[in-house]
Ligand code: AMP
């Protein structure tokens with residue numbers, strides 16, 4: 001089965017082609033156009049600009065795939081219908097509808113979050129590979145630019161959401177902290193880089209830490225912003241101070257995430273843990289989680305599959321079709337800022 005996966009939920013335009021059979025997969029093509037340069041000067045994603053970039057880049061990426069692959073051979077188009085930014089999703093939807101009509105193919109609607117958790121099952125490499133099997137129950141943390149969700153999965157078909165962020169997502173909070181420090185967008189990787197140079201830790205609050213499994217990062221961001229203002233009153237922000245502040249913010253966010261993971265581990269005794277989404281690319285976060293749970297099988301995506309891309313969407317599409325999820329005609333396609 002050959003699936004074309006299309007990703008336009010936020011600021012990455014991704015189109016990938018995969019071939020799958022009997023729980024095996026090979027990536028035939030993987031095209032990605034990142035928009036970080038467009039959004040950098042705004043310190044965050046501007047939805048309408050994201051939509052414009054998707055509309056511009058989708059035909060370019062498809063052309064690259066079409067150069068050495070006959071699109072008629074595709075079995076399904078997998079498309080991430082949300083959650084995401086509406087203008088960005090609508091740009092993708094218009095493209096997918098036209099393509100599905102032109103090729104006369106059915107569409108597999110893919111939940112963007114499922115694409116994140118399935119991303120840990122494969123490697124980003126050429127050639128055939130087995131899709132990993134994992135032991136359940138598994139605890140899943142999705143930490144991205146738009147989401148911080150904690151789930152317990154009995155199996156792939158049965159899940160319970162334990163908690164989510166009540167305001168900013170973890171990635172979004174790192175992006176905002178980076179903006180306060182003038183580090184550019186996306187902020188997560190910049191904060192990670194600067195943190196390595198730190199010599200000092202500034203204490204910051206951990207909102208709603210002891211209250212269940214929800215997260216809250218906006219109060220932390222405000223406290224951080226106040227701290228930076230205070231420091232600026234008596235000194236210029238030099239590189240060392242920026243490093244110390246980056247480290248302190250990152251450490252606080254990660255300690256909050258880990259606190260909730262540990263709490264869920266002791267309450268629900270999962271057999272495995274999955275941490276996925278853009279923030280999971282962070283090597284310090286990975287080390288911190290492994291250190292506190294040394295005896296656990298913990299799955300992280302490969303760095304290039306942690307952030308948004310078409311391979312994750314195509315893989316999710318395959319797993320959905322394999323499990324008899326209905327496919328739809330182009331006229332039935334709709335997109336969602338939040339999934340119903
Ligand atoms: P996604 O929404 O899954 O595409 O992920 C994008 C988010 O991941 C943004 O908020 C980035 O700042 C964040 N991110 C990407 N790489 C890293 C990293 N190495 N460390 C921390 N956050 C990261």
Ligand code: MG
Nearest residue numbers: 144145278308
């Ligand atoms: Mg994402």
